[in-house]
Amino acid sequence: xxxxxxxxxxxxxxxxxxxxxxxxxxxxxxxxxxxxxxxxxxxxxxxxxxxxxxxxxxxxxxxxxxxxxxxxxxxxxxxxxxxxxxxxxxxxxxxxxxxxxxxxxxxxxxxxxxx
Amino acid sequence: xxxxxxxxxxxxxxxxxxxxxxxxxxxxxxxxxxxxxxxxxxxxxxxxxxxxxxxxxxxxxxxxxxxxxxxxxxxxxxxxxxxxxxxxxxxxxxxxxxxxxxxxxxxxxxxxxxxx
Numbered sequence: 148x149x150x151x152x153x154x155x156x157x158x159x160x161x162x163x164x165x166x167x168x169x170x171x172x173x174x175x176x177x178x179x180x181x182x183x184x185x186x187x188x189x190x191x192x193x194x195x196x197x198x199x200x201x202x203x204x205x206x207x208x209x210x211x212x213x214x215x216x217x218x219x220x221x222x223x224x225x226x227x228x229x230x231x232x233x234x235x236x237x238x239x240x241x242x243x244x245x246x247x248x249x250x251x252x253x254x255x256x257x258x259x260x261x262x
Numbered sequence: 263x264x265x266x267x268x269x270x271x272x273x274x275x276x277x278x279x280x281x282x283x284x285x286x287x288x289x290x291x292x293x294x295x296x297x298x299x300x301x302x303x304x305x306x307x308x309x310x311x312x313x314x315x316x317x318x319x320x321x322x323x324x325x326x327x328x329x330x331x332x333x334x335x336x337x338x339x340x341x342x343x344x345x346x347x348x349x350x351x352x353x354x355x356x357x358x359x360x361x362x363x364x365x366x367x368x369x370x371x372x373x374x375x376x377x378x
Binding site: 178180187190192197205253256 | 306
């Protein structure tokens with residue numbers, strides 16, 4: 148049981164390049180989330196998928212797109228990277244049933260630098 | 263609107279002494295509150311959570327937190343710090359009136375240093 152996994156762990160892009168961050172969970176969770184973490188600001192929600200087939204904007208969605216590929220996988224795409232998107236990106240997941248339904252579980256993060 | 267304020271950006275303690283990390287929140291409804299820990303270059307791990315049961319919540323690794331509605335606080339404590347406690351700690355609130363468990367609001371974090 149690997150929990151939440153993210154690829155890649157590190158990435159360096161040039162301004163204007165595109166890339167997709169991958170996230171997968173093996174806990175049969177319904178909801179999945181993408182956050183970014185910047186120094187001194189905690190984590191901010193970019194997009195989330197409350198259930199398979201749905202996605203919604205979070206606090207900072209501009210410049211990003213997401214795809215809920217299936218129940219396990221939720222990807223984050225940067226179409227034209229900008230230096231302001233330099234950050235650490237975290238994926239999380241949550242079940243919607245049972246006593247753990249209030250808890251999000253996080254992946255190890257992807258450290259992205261845009262030059 | 264809900265918000266979370268972690269009152270100290272850095273806390274430094276000696277090994278074996280008590281730890282106190284302070285958190286205040288604002289919420290329009292009965293919130294759920296969480297503390298997560300992040301060790302260097304790692305993801306976030308849940309330490310403990312309050313979801314309207316007992317106001318004193320015990321978590322992993324000897325940490326506990328007390329929900330005080332009158333003070334809108336959820337401070338994290340540990341009686342005796344260990345070197346392995348050095349990490350960043352996040353206080354998090356979830357408000358059923360605005361997104362519930364889909365929209366967590368994070369504090370800015372408190373970096374805990376533990377000295378020998």
